[in-house]
Amino acid sequence: MLEVKDLHVTVEGKEILKGLSLTIQPGEVHAIMGPNGAGKSTLSAVIAGKDGYEVTSGTITFEGKDVLEMDIEERACAGLLLGFQYPVEIPGVKNIYLLKAALNAQRAARGEDEMPAPDFMKLVREKIKFMKMDSSFLQRAVNEGFSGGEKKRNEILQMLLLQPKLAMLDEIDSGLDIDAMKVVADGVNSLRDANRAILMVTHYQRLLDHIVPDVVHVLVDGRIVKTGGKELALELESRGYEWVLEESAA
Amino acid sequence: MASEEMEQLVRREYTQGFVTDIESDTMPPGLDENTIAFISKKKGEPEWMLEWRLKAYHQWLKMTSPSWAHLDYPPIDYQAISYYSAPKKDEDRPQSLDEVDPKLLETYEKLGIPLHERAALAGVAVDAVFDSVSVTTTFKDKLAEAGVIFCSISEAIRDYPELIKQYLGSVVPAADNYFAALNSAVFTDGSFVFVPEGVTCPMELSTYFRINAANTGQFERTLIICEKQAQVSYLEGCTAPQRDENQLHAAVVELVALEDAYIKYSTVQNWYPGDEDGKGGIYNFVTKRGDCRGDRSRISWTQVETGSAITWKYPSCVLRGRDSIGEFYSVAVTNGRQQADTGTKMIHIGEGTRSSIISKGISAGRSNQSYRGLVKIGPRAKGARNFTQCDSLLIGDQCGAHTFPYQEIGNSSATVEHEATTSKIGEDQLFYCQSRGISEEDAVSMIVNGFCKDVFQELPMEFAVEAEALLNVTLEGAVG
Numbered sequence: 160m161l162e163v164k165d166l167h168v169t170v171e172g173k174e175i176l177k178g179l180s181l182t183i184q185p186g187e188v189h190a191i192m193g194p195n196g197a198g199k200s201t202l203s204a205v206i207a208g209k210d211g212y213e214v215t216s217g218t219i220t221f222e223g224k225d226v227l228e229m230d231i232e233e234r235a236c237a238g239l240l241l242g243f244q245y246p247v248e249i250p251g252v253k254n255i256y257l258l259k260a261a262l263n264a265q266r267a268a269r270g271e272d273e274m275p276a277p278d279f280m281k282l283v284r285e286k287i288k289f290m291k292m293d294s295s296f297l298q299r300a301v302n303e304g305f306s307g308g309e310k311k312r313n314e315i316l317q318m319l320l321l322q323p324k325l326a327m328l329d330e331i332d333s334g335l336d337i338d339a340m341k342v343v344a345d346g347v348n349s350l351r352d353a354n355r356a357i358l359m360v361t362h363y364q365r366l367l368d369h370i371v372p373d374v375v376h377v378l379v380d381g382r383i384v385k386t387g388g389k390e391l392a393l394e395l396e397s398r399g400y401e402w403v404l405e406e407s408a409a
Numbered sequence: 410m411a412s413e414e415m416e417q418l419v420r421r422e423y424t425q426g427f428v429t430d431i432e433s434d435t436m437p438p439g440l441d442e443n444t445i446a447f448i449s450k451k452k453g454e455p456e457w458m459l460e461w462r463l464k465a466y467h468q469w470l471k472m473t474s475p476s477w478a479h480l481d482y483p484p485i486d487y488q489a490i491s492y493y494s495a496p497k498k499d500e501d502r503p504q505s506l507d508e509v510d511p512k513l514l515e516t517y518e519k520l521g522i523p524l525h526e527r528a529a530l531a532g533v534a535v536d537a538v539f540d541s542v543s544v545t546t547t548f549k550d551k552l553a554e555a556g557v558i559f560c561s562i563s564e565a566i567r568d569y570p571e572l573i574k575q576y577l578g579s580v581v582p583a584a585d586n587y588f589a590a591l592n593s594a595v596f597t598d599g600s601f602v603f604v605p606e607g608v609t610c611p612m613e614l615s616t617y618f619r620i621n622a623a624n625t626g627q628f629e630r631t632l633i634i635c636e637k638q639a640q641v642s643y644l645e646g647c648t649a650p651q652r653d654e655n656q657l658h659a660a661v662v663e664l665v666a667l668e669d670a671y672i673k674y675s676t677v678q679n680w681y682p683g684d685e686d687g688k689g690g691i692y693n694f695v696t697k698r699g700d701c702r703g704d705r706s707r708i709s710w711t712q713v714e715t716g717s718a719i720t721w722k723y724p725s726c727v728l729r730g731r732d733s734i735g736e737f738y739s740v741a742v743t744n745g746r747q748q749a750d751t752g753t754k755m756i757h758i759g760e761g762t763r764s765s766i767i768s769k770g771i772s773a774g775r776s777n778q779s780y781r782g783l784v785k786i787g788p789r790a791k792g793a794r795n796f797t798q799c800d801s802l803l804i805g806d807q808c809g810a811h812t813f814p815y816q817e818i819g820n821s822s823a824t825v826e827h828e829a830t831t832s833k834i835g836e837d838q839l840f841y842c843q844s845r846g847i848s849e850e851d852a853v854s855m856i857v858n859g860f861c862k863d864v865f866q867e868l869p870m871e872f873a874v875e876a877e878a879l880l881n882v883t884l885e886g887a888v889g
């Protein structure tokens with residue numbers, strides 16, 4: 160469903176992604192691991208359409224469509240959704256208002272009517288309960304004053320509501336306590352089905368114990384240098400990245 | 410997002426620009442004693458009123474236009490302005506909407522102000538000013554029943570001379586400043602509200618001001634008095650048609666609150682700001698001041714300013730009464746080449762007086778905006794408190810925001826807090842919203858509305874909706 164081919168990306172004159180290729184099929188869960196500064200966040204940001212990244216060559220296609228030709232909101236409406244590593248605060252804008260605006264924008268893009276308010280409320284209540292969040296979070300300003308863990312839960316809450324085809328989660332596990340990790344993982348796992356896929360960036364095996372990946376990639380210096388099954392993550396956990404580098408250099 | 414895109418996003422055409430073709434009974438341009446005598450006669454005023462005007466005129470002649478504001482405009486030729494304009498048939502003015510010129514109603518319609526509906530639905534009494542004369546006043550009976558007087562200032566001068574003599578100019582003296590002096594000499598209309606002791610005005614009072622005849626300055630005079638324990642909420646909204654000549658607008662608003670009285674004055678101002686180069690907009694030089702004369706009285710100014718080429722406006726509170734309260738909530742949006750120098754003055758005189766100021770400035774395009782706030786604590790204002798929060802939001806990188814907080818503290822037991830922030834509309838915030846599927850335009854309006862929320866929630870309900878819509882129109886524009 161997602162195909163990244165030989166992607167080269169430059170940020171402020173510096174090449175960050177240096178010929179990255181990646182294919183994700185429906186139903187799969189992919190994990191991307193790799194050292195700090197390797198370009199993991201850059202990859203998900205470029206797929207989501209963030210400004211400031213220059214794609215110098217390569218392609219990204221999603222369900223046959225050229226992603227690089229699409230506006231940010233078009234990508235979201237097509238089913239590509241990014242869960243942020245650092246979700247921003249938007250003062251004065253109620254969380255529930257953002258949820259509603261996003262859901263209805265995506266429905267409009269599909270040619271559907273706005274969801275009637277009672278149905279929407281019912282849906283939101285169900286999802287927020289699933290995320291074990293207090294309903295007061297709906298009335299608070301988007302992410303404002305949320306703790307690190309609360310922000311992450313809020314990201315997943317949006318995912319549950321918007322039901323993306325491909326969810327991209329950038330270090331969704333950082334800042335989570337043990338219980339929250341379980342809740343977030345349950346949330347992500349509930350998105351798994353034969354038609355959806357998940358792309359996770361993480362540094363820790365811990366998350367992968369809860370959300371078991373089908374494929375694990377190692378991203379080093381702007382390239383995917385090794386791909387394997389879930390056991391690769393375990394190996395990385397015990398041996399670090401050095402050996403992968405040596406292996407790929409050989 | 411690139412900054413040109415940002416600029417495009419906020420560029421928009423003025424949607425309320427059109428001129429209604431109603432013959433005006435306009436005086437030739439120019440200002441001297443004869444002009445003033447003409448206005449006074451036209452209004453059927455008593456002799457003492459003419460004298461009052463002439464005195465103001467002579468004071469004005471000795472004054473010079475203020476130059477300290479952060480504004481840039483060519484000198485105004487006061488002899489090129491026409492000081493009186495009224496729809497024809499001043500004598501037989503319409504008594505009900507059915508009698509109103511259908512063309513005028515059409516104008517209101519175009520402005521999105523379906524007068525009859527709005528009045529009926531929202532329970533708002535409307536005193537509509539078309540050019541300089543009140544055209545229609547509704548709900549008068551209901552107000553009269555409660556003992557509330559709501560009429561044009563001209564009527565009040567004729568019918569309630571004692572109240573006028575007592576209060577007119579008692580908050581903003583004729584010689585207060587250049588524009589106030591000019592207004593005192595030549596004002597032609599405006600509203601008068603009197604709420605007697607113990608009465609809560611049974612409905613929100615509203616006036617729509619428009620400027621229509623070409624080359625006509627408009628000088629309203631508004632006076633609102635709340636006696637002991639009386640309360641009123643007054644709404645003022647403005648729009649004007651597109652034109653080429655710069656138009657001067659110099660209003661004076663005076664509020665008087667006696668013991669335990671509460672006056673809430675809300676404004677949504679959307680005058681023609683001029684074209685992209687700033688040509689043809691309204692010059693808005695207003696003096697608005699509230700006098701908390703009685704103990705525990707309270708005056709609250711809420712304003713949403715989106716229009717005018719130049720705005721010079723500082724709604725103020727004089728907190729004379731013990732424990733009286735002054736409030737100022739403001740959202741000002743400038744775009745294109747608009748210039749705004751606005752803010753407030755809180756003058757603490759009485760003991761235990763409190764004031765709060767929340768100012769939100771949004772600058773886009775090549776506009777420039779200044780917040781100028783004075784908090785003055787007099788020697789007798791023991792335990793006075795002020796809180797000021799002043800936030801600026803910049804859209805694009807060719808606009809400016811400046812903050813000039815002045816404090817004069819004459820009593821050491823006072824507490825004065827000031828917080829100020831300036832931020833660019835967050836590209837990260839925009840990206841966050843857009844990456845959820847929300848369009849750029851909706852995302853901007855969502856973020857800006859969020860930024861203004863503290864102020865919007867102070868507006869009366871139906872006005873808040875209008876203000877949000879207005880903000881969206883102001884910042885709307887061509888995505889792509």
Ligand SMILES: Nc1ncnc2c1ncn2[C@@H]1O[C@H](COP(=O)(O)OP(=O)(O)OP(=O)(O)O)[C@@H](O)[C@H]1O
Nearest residue numbers: 170171175193194195196197198199200201202211
């Ligand atoms: N706006 C920018 N300006 C300059 N350099 C940037 C910018 N954005 C990213 N980079 C650089 O690109 C490289 C990749 O960053 P990226 O955030 O993608 O790494 P990452 O793999 O997600 O790292 P981490 O594991 O620490 O989150 C880093 O060296 C970073 O400093």
Ligand SMILES: [Mg+2]
Nearest residue numbers: 199200201244
């Ligand atoms: Mg990262």
